[in-house]
Amino acid sequence: MSPRPVPRKRVLTEAESLQDERVQRILATVDSIPEGRVASYGQVAEEAGLPRAARFVGSVLRRFVANRGVPWHRVLGSDGTIRVVGGTARDQAMLLRAEGVTVRNGRVRMAEVGWQPDEE
DNA sequence: ATAGTGACTTTAC
DNA sequence: GGTAAAGCCACTA
Numbered sequence: 001m002s003p004r005p006v007p008r009k010r011v012l013t014e015a016e017s018l019q020d021e022r023v024q025r026i027l028a029t030v031d032s033i034p035e036g037r038v039a040s041y042g043q044v045a046e047e048a049g050l051p052r053a054a055r056f057v058g059s060v061l062r063r064f065v066a067n068r069g070v071p072w073h074r075v076l077g078s079d080g081t082i083r084v085v086g087g088t089a090r091d092q093a094m095l096l097r098a099e100g101v102t103v104r105n106g107r108v109r110m111a112e113v114g115w116q117p118d119e120e
Numbered sequence: 121a122t123a124g125t126g127a128c129t130t131t132a133c
Numbered sequence: 134g135g136t137a138a139a140g141c142c143a144c145t146a
Contacts, residue, residue: 012144022143039129045142056142058127064125075127084128092127 018064022050026060033074036099037115038108040078047117059084078112 012019025048032047033039039047042054050056057075065072073095077083082092084104093103101113 042130045128050142051139052129054128055126055145056128057144060127060146062127072127077127078129085127088127111145 005046014064022053022056023064025049026057027065027068027070030061030065030072030075033079033115034112035071036101038066038074038076038080038101038110038113039108039115040097041075041083042078043048044075045113054078059106074115076108076110078110080108080114082106 007021012020016070028046028050029044032037033044040054041057043050045051045057047055048057061072061075073092082089089106093106096108098104101108
């Protein structure tokens with residue numbers, strides 16, 4: 001029997017990461033944010049069953065969401081601030097305004113447009 | 121295995 | 134209102 005190479009762990013490709021259960025739950029959670037509402041990264045993480053993984057949520061959105069049907073623009077910082085840098089920030093504000101969310105100084109009022117998961 | 125990084129959050133001034 | 138530091142998770146320069 002010729003020895004076979006042991007399958008080594010390697011870096012996940014994008015396609016593989018998309019199959020990652022955590023990624024799927026994150027995307028599903030973001031997708032469940034109703035139009036006109038927003039959620040924080042930490043909130044998404046918690047809803048997805050990944051408490052304290054807010055930064056991970058941010059990186060997942062940054063890497064995959066750009067060209068999918070996921071409403072990434074409804075995810076903001078816990079204080080309602082747009083955390084994206086560069087031109088994408090302008091897009092996010094535009095997308096939010098397009099669905100009736102008031103954005104002032106790169107920020108929204110979480111008390112008004114914050115998503116309450118129990119109202120789905 | 122260690123160090124650095126980031127679409128984060130919380131706490132403490 | 135604001136900044137600073139520390140804690141946080143997972144990925145990687």
